[in-house]
Amino acid sequence: MIQSIVRKNAYYDSVTLMLISREMKSIEGVEEVLVGMGTELNLDLVRNLKMFDANLEDVTPNDLFIAAKFNDELVTMEQLVNSFDEQINRKKEASAGDYRPPTLRSAIDHLGGANLVQISIPGQYAAEEAETALKAGLHVMMFSDNVSIKDELRLKQVAVEKGLLMMGPDCGTAIINGVPLCFANVVSKGRIGLVGASGTGTQEITVRIDQLGEGLSQVIGTGGRDLREEIGGLMMIQGIEALLKDPETDVIVLVSKPPHPTVEKKIVDLVKQADKPVVIDFIGGDAASIIAAGATPCVSLEDAARKAVALLRGEKVEDFDGFDAPEEEIEKLVSDAASTLAADQKYLRALYTGGTLADEAIKYLGENYPIYSNIPLTPDRALANLGGLEGHICLDLGEDEFTRGRPHPMIDPLTRTEFFKTHVDGSTAVVLVDVVIGYGSHEDPAGAVAESVNAARERLLAENKDLVVVASVTGTDKDPQDLAQSITTLERAGIIVMPSNAQAVRLVGRIMDKIGA
Amino acid sequence: MSVNELFKQDLKVINMGLESFYEELRSQDVDTIHVDWKPAAGGDKKMASLLGRLKGL
Numbered sequence: 001m002i003q004s005i006v007r008k009n010a011y012y013d014s015v016t017l018m019l020i021s022r023e024m025k026s027i028e029g030v031e032e033v034l035v036g037m038g039t040e041l042n043l044d045l046v047r048n049l050k051m052f053d054a055n056l057e058d059v060t061p062n063d064l065f066i067a068a069k070f071n072d073e074l075v076t077m078e079q080l081v082n083s084f085d086e087q088i089n090r091k092k093e094a095s096a097g098d099y100r101p102p103t104l105r106s107a108i109d110h111l112g113g114a115n116l117v118q119i120s121i122p123g124q125y126a127a128e129e130a131e132t133a134l135k136a137g138l139h140v141m142m143f144s145d146n147v148s149i150k151d152e153l154r155l156k157q158v159a160v161e162k163g164l165l166m167m168g169p170d171c172g173t174a175i176i177n178g179v180p181l182c183f184a185n186v187v188s189k190g191r192i193g194l195v196g197a198s199g200t201g202t203q204e205i206t207v208r209i210d211q212l213g214e215g216l217s218q219v220i221g222t223g224g225r226d227l228r229e230e231i232g233g234l235m236m237i238q239g240i241e242a243l244l245k246d247p248e249t250d251v252i253v254l255v256s257k258p259p260h261p262t263v264e265k266k267i268v269d270l271v272k273q274a275d276k277p278v279v280i281d282f283i284g285g286d287a288a289s290i291i292a293a294g295a296t297p298c299v300s301l302e303d304a305a306r307k308a309v310a311l312l313r314g315e316k317v318e319d320f321d322g323f324d325a326p327e328e329e330i331e332k333l334v335s336d337a338a339s340t341l342a343a344d345q346k347y348l349r350a351l352y353t354g355g356t357l358a359d360e361a362i363k364y365l366g367e368n369y370p371i372y373s374n375i376p377l378t379p380d381r382a383l384a385n386l387g388g389l390e391g392h393i394c395l396d397l398g399e400d401e402f403t404r405g406r407p408h409p410m411i412d413p414l415t416r417t418e419f420f421k422t423h424v425d426g427s428t429a430v431v432l433v434d435v436v437i438g439y440g441s442h443e444d445p446a447g448a449v450a451e452s453v454n455a456a457r458e459r460l461l462a463e464n465k466d467l468v469v470v471a472s473v474t475g476t477d478k479d480p481q482d483l484a485q486s487i488t489t490l491e492r493a494g495i496i497v498m499p500s501n502a503q504a505v506r507l508v509g510r511i512m513d514k515i516g517a
Numbered sequence: 518m519s520v521n522e523l524f525k526q527d528l529k530v531i532n533m534g535l536e537s538f539y540e541e542l543r544s545q546d547v548d549t550i551h552v553d554w555k556p557a558a559g560g561d562k563k564m565a566s567l568l569g570r571l572k573g574l
Contacts, residue, residue: 011555013535062556091536100553107531111550115523118542120534121554129533129554139523144534163519179528179547182538218524242520411537439541480544 003077004046004055004067011037011062012088014122018407020087022414027083029074034405035084038063039122045405061122104132118181119168120144126169127151134158134166141221142168143182149230152223156234165242166235168223172199172440175206175219183410183440186478190215192308193249195239197222197256200354200436201283201301203474204501205255207438208305210476211499214312217249218242227259233267240270240278251312252278253304257359258285268293277311279304283356284363300502301360323506324499333496333507337468338514341429345465346517348508350394350432351419353409353445354474357434358396361505365394369512374399389425392517394432410441413448420452426460429515430468432508434501437475437486446473446486450493457494468511469495472504 014036021035032049036042038059046052051067059065068080101107108114117133119126123146130140134155147169159166167174173196174181178189185203187210194216196202206216220239227233236254243249252274259267259282271278271293278295281304287297296317298304303320310317323330348365352358359375366377372386373394383393395402397409397416409415416433424431431453435445442448453469460467471490475483490497498504511517518526530549532539539551 009555015535015537098551100551102553102555104531104533104552107533107550107552111529111531111548114529114531114550115518115526116528117531117533118538120532120538122556125556133531137518138531139518139520143538165520165523177524177526177528179530179542179545181530238520242524245521246524248524439545440538 001072002051002053002067002069004051004053004065005077005081006038006055006059007064009062010064012064013120015407015411016088016091017064018405019412020084022412023087024068024080024083027075027080029071030080031069031071033066033068033070033080035064035066036405037061038065042405104129105136108136108138115139116141116165116176118143120182123147123169127155130155130166131158134162134164137162137164139165139176140167141174141176141181142166142171142223144168145170149225149228152225153231153234156226156231160234160238165220165238167221170225171221171223173202173219174221175216177218180439181221183436183438184219185210185438185474185476186480187476188215188478189217191217191248191250191312192253193217193219193243193246193251194253194255195220195222195236195243196254197224197226197236198283198356200434200474201255201281201356201360203354203436203438204301204357205253205281205305205308207474207476208302208500209309210478212305212309214309217246222256224257227256227263227267229260229262231263233259233263236267237270240267240274244274244276250276251308252276253281253308254278255281255283255301255304258282264289268295271295279308279311283359300364300500301356302500302502321506323503330507330510334510334514337430337496337511340466340468341515342426342465345427345429346515347390347427348392348394348430348432348512348517349424349428350508351416351423352394352396352434353398353413353416354434354436355396355398357436357474357501358394360501361432361508362394364502364505365392365509365512368509369517374401389423389427392512393423395419410436410445413442413445413452417448417452420456424456424467426463426465428467429517430470430508430511431456432504433469433471435471435473435475435486435490437473437481437483438479441481444481444486444489446481446489450489450495453493453495469493470498470504470508470511471495472498472501474501
């Protein structure tokens, strides 16, 4: 049976609703259920799931709907609606007593002395609210995406004019005055400042700095498009200038995908004048102009962290492209791993939740192996060109194509759990994963990976096969999920845990070389 | 307030959108408030843009 209900003028955020949908799907007798606001995107999803009915014809983006396909001998629509109400009420009770002003302006009046607005409302409404915030003299962190590049430019111009931060749109990570915003880790306070245009890239560098015993003064996000020609690096420049003036910052780290050449020149020119050491990771970009500017280029995200720490301590700065563990130990790990595989197990499955971490893996492994991906190095390596599963695959599961109507895989591991089921088979040799913890992330991503690995191993047992699984955890011992606990969970599931994404990727490269993948 | 002045202050955050971000700030004892945000004009884009223009006057 297919049924739907609509509640007029009831607004809830998308992540809350997607997580509730998921819970409701596990109710006995439910085949499919979607709870959402009546946006075009959500209604398209309902149509695709063939659950659209007359009730939904007049629904607006301000209305909540529940659409379900279920076996009416096992469950009723009324029970489903009750289940929704129970879950939403539980959430409400948790935050009962807080005053929630209806508009940004009333929030500014109410909080008094507010200095930053964090925006994660749907993209089409986000620019207007950000402009209100900036005009009121408040800094902005904008997680929302689907904001036009024209709006982004305008907002950043206003911010620069007023000397404010406009972090984003599509900015996932920042740590301001020690407070992690959106997706960020709890790191020690210290004397390294960072400006990042890539979320998980920033997370990886900050946690490695923390693990090396140093800390961060400020971590400023720019959003992924800041270094495009149209935006001209407005926020990265604003961030660098602030860190140069900041007495708490002694070393500056910049991380981004390779900028547009005109933007790169602006940044490099500014860095040339800097009176503090600057480490730059333009992931996979050209090192020559960085060196010419007197700055330090990097070979990986981890390398950026190590170099920043070395510069801070006045130690020798050199490329780190090896392992923490001694070579004999690594060789043994590689041999042991290779010996567990059958002759026809040849392929890599890298299933990433962090885009920059996936990018780092593809750039390194892609030098020696054809890696098929949704973010391929060259168009001929697009996943669609592979067809089946006979090839090496590395995916960024956080890209839009995998997250329509569901939360990002860092919030909800479901997408990766499904890919484990569909993409790991008897031809798979090595599975490579990231486990990103910290604020914003799922409460136990390591547990979800361990479960998927156990299930995959059980399936392969029928073919008398095993799997090699390599992971790294982007996190610190101060994160709510706890780094040590996450590592233990992974290791108990027979997963090799490396100290960084770069080392995990390198180890996978060595295993692939060994088995002649 | 310039960026460098912000660095010297305690962070006070207004959150609009995902409630989980608000809850996480609260769990860290950050001074924060959550806006009970709803799309303007019931999500009617045309009406919202008219309202936006009015507000700009």
